[in-house]
Amino acid sequence: MSQNLSGRKAIITGAGLGIGRAIALRLAEEGCDVGLFDRDPGSVDVTAAMIRDKGRRAVIALGDASRPDDVVTGAADLVQALDGIDILVNNAGILRTAPFLETPYAIWREVFSINLDGAFLFSQSILPVMVEQKSGCVVNMASWTGKKGVPNHSAYSASKFALIGLTQSLAGEMAGHGIRVNAVCPGVIVNTRMRDLAEELNHAQGLPDVATRVQTTIPLKRAGEPQDVAGVVTFLCSDDASYMTGQSINITGGLWMS
Ligand SMILES: NC(=O)c1ccc[n+]([C@@H]2O[C@H](COP(=O)([O-])OP(=O)(O)OC[C@H]3O[C@@H](n4cnc5c(N)ncnc54)[C@H](O)[C@@H]3O)[C@@H](O)[C@H]2O)c1
Secondary structure (H helix, E strand, O other): OOOOOOOOEEEEEOOOOHHHHHHHHHHHHOOOEEEEEEOOHHHHHHHHHHHHHOOOOEEEEEOOOOOHHHHHHHHHHHHHHHOOOOEEEEOOOOOOOOOHHHOOHHHHHHHHHHHOHHHHHHHHHHHHHHHHHOOEEEEEEOOHHHOOOOOOOHHHHHHHHHHHHHHHHHHHHHHHHOEEEEEEEEOOEOOOHHHHHHHHHHHHOOOOOHHHHHHHHOOOOOOEOHHHHHHHHHHHHOHHHOOOOOOEEEEOOOOOOO
């Protein structure tokens, strides 16, 4: 289904692997030129090559989404290379799990600095351009654990709750400027490095694996794929979602429903 994104310009953070790569590919398929931001040059080069194979433009900025200098420079370089910006997807994120009492402050800070500060920094860099042109769309990558606290995920879960708060706050502030701000809340998404890491941790802690969770907790009886998330993000960026802002959309196969 066409989402009418032809000619638009999109920046996706954490576009080297997993969900970010799938979003970049889908937005390119729908007609966007894309700017890719990631700290891993090898993987983001592959994403760019896949997009160019589809005949679309892909430009890259390397950097760490938690570092203000990297974001200010990277965002400006991408906007200049794309000659404008219509869509920002704040996707870069990391997962660290541990019992709360064994969570070092450094890990707490690391998770917040990427999952939350990264979205703050990119939004502050890109929104002035969108305000000036009186249009734009931001999608933040939250999680179902941003709506329900999960044991051993205190830093991750708290960072995603905060990202939903940022989404709602910004949506209210930006509506008058013609800019929509939404979030998506994926559940268990396989074929991502993050899920592979989570599986290793579950195995080490004797917790149920993905296959068991699918059968016991996911009504649609399958894990999600990065493309499932990319489809919803693409919809939110399209004119079909022009009356939606401040929303946090679950993409969980029914694992979480509120
Ligand atoms: N995989 C899941 O089950 C799942 C579920 C819910 C939410 N999410 C969210 O989706 C987003 C993407 O996750 P994924 O599963 O695709 O992860 P992934 O680990 O497969 O890919 C993450 C990408 O982000 C990049 N990245 C990480 N930290 C960065 C930083 N500081 N600066 C720049 N780039 C950085 C990595 O290099 C990588 O290319 C994250 O925000 C994550 O919290 C994932």
